[in-house]
Amino acid sequence: MANKDNYKNYFYVTTPIYYVNDKPHIGHAYSTVIADSIARFKRLSGYKVFFLTGADEHGLKIEKEANARGITPKELADAVHIKFKDLFGMLSISYDRFIRTTDEDHIKTVQLAFFALMEKGDIYLSEYEGWYCTPCETFLTDKVLIDGNCPQCGRPASRVKEESYFLKLNKYEKRLEEYIESRPEFIKPPFRKNEVLSFIKEGLNDLSVSRTSFSWGIPVPGNDKHIIYVWFDALLNYLTAIGFEEFLEGRDNDFNLLFKTANHIVGKDILKFHAVYWPVMLFALDLPLPKTIFAHGWWLMDNKKMSKSLGNVIDPIYLINNYGADALRFYLLREITLGLDGDFNMDNFITRYNSELANDLGNLVSRTTAMLQKYTGGKLPGFGEAGSIDEHLSKAICNITSTLNERYDNYDFARILEETFKFINTVNKYINDSAPWKIDISSPEGKRNLYKILRSAVVSIYCISYLIYPFMPDTAARINKILNVEAFAFFKSSIVPENIFDSHGVLFKDGHKINESREILFPKIINT
DSSP states (O other), X not given: OOOTTSOSOEEEEEEEEEESSSOOOHHHHHHHHHHHHHHHHHHHTTOEEEEEEEEEOOSHHHHHHHHHHTSOHHHHHHHHHHHHHHHHHHTTOOOSEEEETTSHHHHHHHHHHHHHHHHHTSEEEEEEEEEEETTTTEEEOGGGOBTTBOTXXXXXXXXXXXXXXXXXXXXXXHHHHHHHHHOTTSEESHHHHHHHHHHHHTOOOOXXXXXXXXXXXXXXXXXXXXXXXXXXXXXXXXXXXXXXXXXXXXXXXXXXXXXXXXXXXEEGGGHHIIIIIHHHHHHHTTOOOOSEEEEEOOEEETTEEOOTTTTOOOOHHHHHHHHOHHHHHHHHHHSSOTTSOEEOOHHHHHHHIIIIIIIIIIHHHHHHHHHHHHHXXXXXXXXXXXXXXXXXXXXXXXXXXXXXXXXXXXXXXXXXXXXXXXXXXXXXXXXXXXXXXXXXXXXXXXXXXXXXXXXXXXXXXXXXXXXXXXXOHHHHHHHHHHHTOOOGGGOOOSOSOSSGGGGHHHHSOXXXXXXXXXXXXXXXXXXX
């Protein structure tokens, strides 16, 4: 790990910005936990990280919902965006900015970008006639409709005809196709790349980027009867947050350094907007494209997409209040490979919680600290007393850490957690097989053997806390507190080696005393 002022590189990660027409659900938690986990790992690895999330507060959908409640759209946005902030606080989300599309700097960014593309001729005034899905805020063609309904949400599309500004997509079609085909890291997982290319090869029609049928949004510069299309507005938040306005004015900031490292975390249902419309907007603005667009799958229930109308929506706040934030974070990232859909099953949730969190991790920490208190009064045996750390354990942890950078870059979180919990079981087995409670400590050799087991177990737990920190930050902090070492969230030391296992010589010196604790990290869930 590196000193906090000695960055090895920049890393910019974003979630979608979330509609404020209703309270947050498990899908919002999922996208945000993914982004938070990689942001935490990159910070620990010495990167200068900027993590962005926020609220999408404009558009017809918001206006309609506000009218139905008898309040203004801004009043609705002010009330609902707080619910997202509250959820993210409960989930320990470490964002650097929560942006709102009603923020003044964002409104300036949108109008600057729109005006620049008008001046360039890449946005022009014409007339739109076609289909529009208000819930998805999406323009649709006849060929994608399914019995007159939106293919995404299944609800009826509306026929609209109005004057509109258009963004030239066709002009950049070939350039975008070649860009995607030549950069395997641009769209992940790889099978999503083929979906996007198929869409592009069907031919891109110029995109309507303004509306005149409602008023809640950012006006087109110089023609305020037109409201800028909500997706054009929303996508530009990724520029606003890192200082696009200052960049245009020539002020020195990190805009270029950050944006070329951007990782957009999105649901598969909005991949088209991020992998087609957004790159075209950036081409037209003469800006670099983000490094990666990662499209995750949906959480289903009984193999059906969650929706309020079906009554199968999972409330993340209920799960946090009853089982803890880290248990939810763990399940979301452990249960399925990122990119695929997953079925949220409470029986599976409880089984994973009890077997892996309570029995495996929780029991390892409690039994090790109890033995340390019993045999040494909580003082960790030093090198002179314990000799070397168990070679098998040190090799196992090094095998995991050697692949971490690659696996994080590929969002292979489920594999990282799988290997981490295999290691937890390896440590538990090491303790069981070594049976320190059977060792005769009256002899120097017996005492030395006992101390080696205790030191090996404690150092292994510290390494485990490092591995789980991006996914379960609160649990890692609790373990760090028990071990009486600095929490990773506030890690400042510049002398800890790159290999976390080797850090024990620095952190756990002779006589280091752990904190006495009877805390149960994960109380077992009793099914009733």
